[in-house]
Amino acid sequence: MSAPLPSLRDQLDAHGLTAKKSFGQHFLLDLNVTRKIVRLAGPFEGRSVIEVGPGPGGLTRALLESDADRVVLVEKDPRFVPLLQELDDGAGRLVIVQADALKVEERTLVEGPAHLVSNLPYNVGTPLLIKWLTGPWQPCALTLMFQKEVAERVVAGVGDDAYGRLAVIAQATCEARIVMHLPAAAFTPPPKVASAVVHLVPHAARPDDALLKRLERVTAAAFGQRRKMLRSSLKTLGGAALCEAAGIEPDARAEVVDVAGFLRLAAALGG
Incomplete structure (x- = not known):
């Protein structure tokens, strides 16, 4: 011992x-x-x-x-x-x-x-x-x-x-x-x-690698300017058009968008 x-x-x-x-x-x-x-x-x-x-x-x-x-x-x-x-x-x-x-x-x-x-x-x-x-x-x-x-x-x-x-x-x-x-x-x-x-x-079903990369881009932009409306903070990624494609109000701010909403934004961003 x-x-x-x-x-x-x-x-x-x-x-x-x-x-x-x-x-x-x-x-x-x-x-x-x-x-x-x-x-x-x-x-x-x-x-x-x-x-x-x-x-x-x-x-x-x-x-x-x-x-x-x-x-x-x-x-x-x-x-x-x-x-x-x-x-x-x-x-x-x-x-x-x-x-x-x-x-x-x-x-x-x-x-x-x-x-x-x-x-x-x-x-x-x-x-x-x-x-x-x-x-x-x-x-x-x-x-x-x-x-x-x-x-x-x-x-x-x-x-x-x-x-x-x-x-x-x-x-x-x-x-x-x-x-x-x-x-x-x-x-x-x-x-x-x-x-x-x-x-x-x-989670049993994790978002795929490509979607996660897009999620990182979207969240970095949205929360990097969190006091701005998403139409502005996401302007370089598509702004209002991206929000509308994801079913998100363009005048919303990042802190009111849930995780599912951000995943839709990432999916709408495409490649």
Whole structure:
């Protein structure tokens, strides 16, 4: 039987490691919290799990206690690789990839259906989510920690102050809900904002790649000038004629158009 692992704080001290602001690092060291996140994300039923930005491995420890077949870590900061290697019990379940998650091709890391479970670095959370929602690799579920403000933008409904491009793309591709809130004090060092965990399950019928690309163009234009009427904000894409083709009132503003309406706009945009 292997010896118990030292505490996360002791490991950080032993390796002389602290969070780097440039990497958006805030560590979650309470194993009761990380285990709860894993319970909310699972069960994994023997599938692989990818974790991005594991840092000292608080969430990793909980994932290794789960029914995941393999746990694949993608860590950009090379300082943490030796510490994460200490979590490997030699059973072949842990894989550590030192790389930038924005550039990684996930389908080269896992075979078959896989989950994503991560406490994402704050400075790249949104672009990573867009990559996973619209890219060629499709996880079977995503359970991700964001700043509370970003989490609210993911799940916002039409008419909400937080409703925008991120909500439309997330909800066009997934069922999304906030499953957990965490105060800033739960992290080391504490960020200036609270956080929340979002659980996303892809729709059985995801829009095809071409439609998603058009949806990105339409939402970028519409919410880039959200106070303007769509006839103006979408002028370069067809303006009033595009709106009419999609059955959308040209004088409407982006925040009152639901996800289905934006999908119709994307479809009407054509090639």
